[in-house]
Amino acid sequence: MSDIRKELKYLSSHEWARVEEDGTVTIGITDHAQEALGDVVYVETPEVGSRVSIGEEAGVVESVKAASDIYSLVSGEVVEVNEALQDAPETVNASPYDDGWFFRVKPDDLAELEEALDAADYRELIESEE
């Protein structure tokens, strides 16, 4: 069974978001997504200083099996990306919610996150897909 964390918000395209203490939002892909993708071999994150928007592609994750776009759960400025993924993309498989995060956004409007799924809704979604 996939790990789904209660405190996070989710997209139906399998990204998660966590609001940090400083108000920034960290984005990654879910345990369910990493398992479905298989071994991750490349991660393309947005550049620090660039802007991401809800509903627009912000990066790409490629596994041996498939390539998938990554979407942001909020609009805003990218303030940090996980450089470690360049040399160790497999971190996404090993630790999708912690060490395998993708990028961090300073959100224009945190209220956008209310549109995202909560853990219960996301669990229901992936159970219906299985």
Added chain:
Amino acid sequence: MGFKTALYATHQAMGGKLVDFGGWDMPLHYGSQIEEHNHVRQNAGMFDVSHMTVVDVKGEDAKAYLQYLLANDVAKIEAIPGKALYSGMLNPDGGVIDDLIVYNMPQNASGAWFRTVVNCGTREKDLAWMTKIAADFDVELTERDDLAMVAIQGPKAIELTKTVVSPARAALIDSLKIFQGLPEGEWFIARTGYTGEDGLEIMLPNAEVETFWNSLNKAGVPACGLAARDTLRLEAGMNLYGHEMDDSVSPLAANMGWTLALQPAERNFIGRKAIEAQKSAGAEFKLVGLVLRERGVMRAEQVVSVDGSDQKGVITSGTFSPTLGYSIALARVPASVGSQCYVEMRGKQVLVDVVAPNFVRNGKALV
């Protein structure tokens, strides 16, 4: 729910991620495809390949039948007991119904006979075709679904397998040449494989396979799934039915020209006329290897463009190569291709190198 091999419950118990593969519930991986791939390249790994279809061909006309059915000529292997031959089984238009291996089995009281191993997803059409052609020959076809098949592959595959089989079977393994298989009791042991490494493919009764599998595992041979099998075979530049060729693709466009035995000229085989016509017209397409040394992964069905040709090529299989650390692919491209071409990847034209379709052999990079 699909067909299940005799190892189905074992795969479940070992944590295999089971998926539908040509109608069979087969393990894709047991955790990490890349780790399994690396085990095979560096040490040894084992695969359940019991889903493949084994058909024994016996009877007075066994040789004549196969000489008509197959584009390669079994006369090439008749002098060597157990010798294997790779061949296409063509339709009258010269397309590939399936690719297969045929073993020249040691003669018994009833004379020469052969064992063929065909793919799983093509089982029904293969059997229908083989049976149809058999009507004009004195042959008997027997599907051997009583046999399981395990492939043990890698530089240590032979050494480790020998530690878990009887002394007679270990001696038989020692005696095998590459691409040769021989029976020992109810087992059939062949020095063949699909990974670009040395190794064995062993057919044995369904009832014995679980014990054999578990003892191999205990001896240090980890279970590997079909995902690793695919990256391994692609690194080795080996064709996969339905990707590099199918009923509509000529063997000449699938790098299988070497399997077409056009001599002796008097041997008629199904598809011969079509192949001869294609040969004299000159092949429009050929199968090449592609290498992308930057980020990104080439995928099957991506479009390939070649300088000086309006015709488009296509990637037939593409992946990330765990051994090389970058993406490789097989592609069917206009025969005029030079040393580089373009692949359309996610909306961009990406320049890639064209190489011989053979990337890794016996653990060594060839590109």
